Amino acid sequence: MISHRTRMRAVSVVAGLGIVALLAAGCSRGGESGNPSESGAAAASPGITDDSITLGITTPLSGATAGPGTCTVAGITAYFGAKNADGGVKFGDGKTRKVEIKALDDAYDPQKAAANYDQLKDSVFAMTAGLGTPTNRAWREAAIADKVPQALIMTGDPIFSDQKQSPWQLGYVPIYQNEGEAFGKLLASSTDNHKVAILSQNDDYGQGYVEGFKKGIEGAKNIEIVKELTYEATDTSVDAQLTELAGSGADVFFNAMSITPLVISSLQKTQELGWKPSWFLPSNTSSPSAILEPGGASAFPGVYTVAFAQSAAAPTFADSEDGKTFLADLKQYADYPDTPAFPHCVWSYQVGATLDQVFQKMTEPTRDDFMKELRSVKDYVAPLMLEGSSVNTTEDGLPAVSTVQVQKYNGKGYAPATSWQ
Missing domain, CATH: 3.40.50.2300 (Response regulator)
Known part of the structure; x- marks a missing residue:
């Protein structure tokens, strides 16, 4: 809020x-x-x-x-x-x-x-x-x-x-594809089998994240996308989509969402449904104090995002x-x-x-x-x-910043995630 x-x-x-x-x-x-x-x-x-x-x-x-x-x-x-x-x-x-x-x-x-x-x-x-x-x-x-x-x-x-x-x-x-791909590669490095549910914003924002994620898991035999849904940026609730995704049996939730209140309510709703997968959130909607804490993110086995800058909330x-x-x-x-x-x-x-x-x-x-x-x-x-x-602005097709690091929420902030934990 x-x-x-x-x-x-x-x-x-x-x-x-x-x-x-x-x-x-x-x-x-x-x-x-x-x-x-x-x-x-x-x-x-x-x-x-x-x-x-x-x-x-x-x-x-x-x-x-x-x-x-x-x-x-x-x-x-x-x-x-x-x-x-x-x-x-x-x-x-x-x-x-x-x-x-x-x-x-x-x-x-x-x-x-x-x-x-x-x-x-x-x-x-x-x-x-x-x-x-x-x-x-x-x-x-x-x-x-x-x-x-x-x-x-x-x-x-x-x-x-x-x-x-x-x-x-x-x-x-970084372009959305870079963020999605980085998380996909991290997940693909896991030695376990994973089922993934995807919810994405129905525009270039959401499509870019999903495109990158799918590229990151390409060829990974241990990853299966079991359900994929979208929402509109003007939606005030995604409860129906979350209820459907919860029934998929997915243990990983790739949530390409840009609206702060929707992310908070999504974290809360999935807990109400008894669905507690590991999450991926975009860098711009992964704030520990403004989103994860009010959403009760510590209830999940892992919440991941990517970063290229220091967090002002870090101790x-x-x-x-x-x-x-x-x-x-x-x-x-x-x-x-x-x-x-x-x-x-x-x-x-x-x-x-x-x-x-x-x-x-x-x-x-x-x-x-x-x-x-x-x-x-x-x-x-x-x-x-x-x-x-x-910052490197000399490469056509890339933004000023194109390097990202996957991080995992630890209850207060984020720590680097070099392998799937």
Whole structure:
């Protein structure tokens, strides 16, 4: 459940950001990206001046996905808030600029997301960090037509990392197929026989996870998929599907679900049914404190997910130097005083750090130059990454991060799972 305090905090953050961004947009220089000015230099694209750059975000700040959606704004706001307080980001053209954020709520509604993009596109330099596959897809073609970067967004849909299909786009998080495949391979390494039941969101999100999982277990004679059902992202209950799946006799439940309240109610409903399989959950709906604890996940023999970033809820996080800095920045610059329950706060903080790397390389204040440098980041270890993970934007067809590690819930947080336990 998203508390009233959290909702109010989200509204206050967005309101403040909107005021700052409107001021920045009012003094932004116009002109088409890459067109020469009278001096012979490339004319600045919308949303950038000699001393500021404005980024836009459309993401869910209300509704069922408001928790992770709020984090997509908070993390990047915290990162650039600290940079701005330190003077700003020094770009490759020698100018130092403050980075402003303008965020709008789409409530995980594709139509609202498209309307938000239309509202933002002429006043921001680039769109970034927003959560959701259907919501980001809703304005992808418009962004291509308008030549507006849709950079480092929070969706694992592989279409956003295909340069031919999406020349102005790049995803940040691993594609859904990578997550599903990693879990499939772990399960296939088991010496026991397993029956698997699958419930997936009936869209590219769910289909991507299932596709990856099936690839991971390909050729494994000890794995049998005994039942496979779907649900709609607009559904408020999946009790009927869970009842049917419980009758399958499956000992493993692959649940490719993106809606926080549905995951919690699914954990609770399966216990009511007396069905206690091992679970797999996507990285964006596997929060220990916000989902697993209220869902009673400790009742199951194992709950697995994948990760590439440190968890802010981990016991040692707040004691590390990077953890202390992150939590302090989040509180001071994003008005987010709590330890975040969702990984998206850390992810979007990393997005800010990655964009910082891109800005430092830009020699022209244009969207064209931004996209060129965006696709040149290699082996960058962003803050709070797990060992072995890094940002690499140079491979067509892959998002900025493509390395994942399977982890198992231990009642408080997650520990690495190198073999099926």
